[in-house]
Amino acid sequence: MPLFVFLPTDAVMWLITAVLIASFIYVRRSPRTREKWSRVFSRPIPQASCVILLVFFVLGLADSIHFRPQLASAPGESPAYSASTVSxxxxxxGNWIAGRERSYSSPFAITEFDKTSALVDGKPVRIFAHLKGITPDAKTASDRNRDVALRALAALSVWALVSAAAAALILSRTPAVPGEKRSARLRRAIRGRGGFAAAASGLILAALLLLFLWSAYHPFGTDKTGNDVLYQAVKSLRTAFVLGSLSTITMLPFAVFFGIAAGFFRGWVDDVVQYLYTTISSIPSVLLIAATALMIQVFIDQHPLLLPTSLERGDAKLFFIAAIIGVTGWASLARLLRAETMKLSGLDFITAARACGTPSGVIMRRHILPNVLHIILIVSVIGFSDIVLYEAVLSYIGVGVDPSMNSFGSMINAARNEMSRTPTVWWNLFAAFIFMVAVVLSANLFASAVRDAFDPRSYSGSGK
Structure with a gap:
């Protein structure tokens, strides 16, 4: 049995999982909430966005189960474990993809990107050495092209079989209409679920292509240290979800408490809260986060026994940076909640509750909070993609996550020098760009659908 290691950010990922499961159960039991969420998933774009985000989240969740593998030991000896922690x-x-190389290699390359010294017929020469981690069948470019084509064709064949089997299963569970063709019945069966079907089909095809190609080649090349770039981009998904989710979790208590309190009590409470979030907003957030991140780094360096391994140090820095972003980013949501609470406080049902002697805390919890939940939900979903982009900026200027942690910002920061090389090493930046766009665009499209469904002032949210 391996020795499991539980990191603080692992707790964040599993907390998100628990919240998603609890939310799903609540939505299923609440007809009114279920009706609103059905509006969100009534269009193909949010359906596809949800599938993409869910797949990315599952990959991040798989990267949040850490353990130290057990080493081989003689019978009767106490178990020994590896010094390195893996997920x-x-x-x-990670153990299935093409092996690690010496340094840079371009996508689907069979030789290294730079020349290296080697002995040929007893004489030292400079050559493009053959990559060690890829399949030995690809000795020349023509061999590589033929092998890639055959593997891609095999993946497409399996995808076609899976698609045909899925279509047959759907048709078998769909009642037939006399005179209706199978294609029309299939369209009728997936009507309203086209986004789910298209995203699932595309992701299955991508997974099959990687299944056949990734074990033999580096689809996005390797970086300076010879690591697979595509695998680094996949591992960066966990960092994006931890930062976005933990920052939102940290931000919500401050924004909800201060925003509702300022709008409900007004007077000196409103003045204090306005002064507080105006002061925070007046300080450039990048400078505030950078200063705090440097302080955390100094503390970690001065207390090495608290966090003995590089993984624990990098994880602790990631945790605190996410918390700092949340603590310094609640002002905008607090302003919205303050304004909405002021409007709600003047309505008749709030006035009646006050006249009946209902305590202020009960009024805010039972009457104000449920009526501002749509604002909290919309801002939280929209803010997720902003935080993902924020991490890229912080890492680019050198105050983001630890360099040992995989993140989109770290990949972009590493590509800063690579883009100035001749010839240019472009694939590190390209991989980070593709995955970041996929995450941010999916989150924004999903957030737009959530806003339309939950905002009472929107066209679709009003039920018109």
């Missing part, structure tokens, strides 16, 4: 993603996908 479930590392032990499955």
């Amino acid at each position: 479930l993603l590392d032990s499955t996908v």
Whole structure:
């Protein structure tokens, strides 16, 4: 049995999982909430966005199960464990992909990107050495092209079989209409679920292509240290979800408490809260986060026994940076909640509750909070993509997550020098760009659908 290691950010990922499961159960039991969420998933774009985000989250969750593998030991000896900590993603996908190389290699290359010294016929020469981690069948470019084509064709064949089997299963569970063709019945069966079907089909095809190609080649090349770039981008998904989710979790208590209190009590309470979030907003957030991150780094360096391994140090820095972003980013949501609470406080049902002697805390909890939940939900979903982009900026200027942690910002920061090389090493930046766009665009499209469904002032949210 391996020795499991539980990191603080692992707790964040599993907390998100628990919240998603609890939210799903609540939505299923609440007809009114279920009707609103059905509006969100009534269009194909939010359906596809949800599938993409869910797949990315599952990959991040697999990277949040850490353990130290057990080493071989003689019978009767106490178990010994490896000094390195790996994740479930590392032990499955990481051990299956093409092996590590010496340095840079371009996508689907069979030789290294730079020349290296080697002995040929007893004489030292400079050559493009053959990559060690890829399949030995690809000795020349023509061999590589033929092998890639055959593997891609095999993946497409399996995808076609899976698609045909899924279509047959759907048709078998869909009642037939006399005179209706199978294609029309299939369209009728997936009507309203086209986004789910298209996203699932595309992701299955991508997974099959990687299944056949990734074990033999580096689809996005390797970086300066010879690590697979595509695998680094996949592992960066966990960092994006931890930062976005933990920052939102940290931000919500401050924004909800101060925003509702300022709008409900007004007077000196409103003045204090306005002064507080105006002061925070007046300080450039990048400078505030950078200063705090440097202080955390100094503390970690001065207390090495608290966090003995590089993984624990990098994880602690990631945790605190996410918390700092949340603590310094609640002002905008607090302003919205303050304004909405002021409007609600003048309505008749709030006045009646006050006249009946209902305590202020009960009024805010039972009457104000449920009526501002749509604002909290919309801002939280929209803010997730902003925080993902924020991390890229922080890492680019050198105050983001630890360099040992995989993140989109770290990949972009590393590509800053690579883009100035001749010839240019472009694939590190390209991989980070593709995955970041996929995460941010999916989150924004999903957030737009949530806003339309939950905002009473929107066209679709009003039920018109």
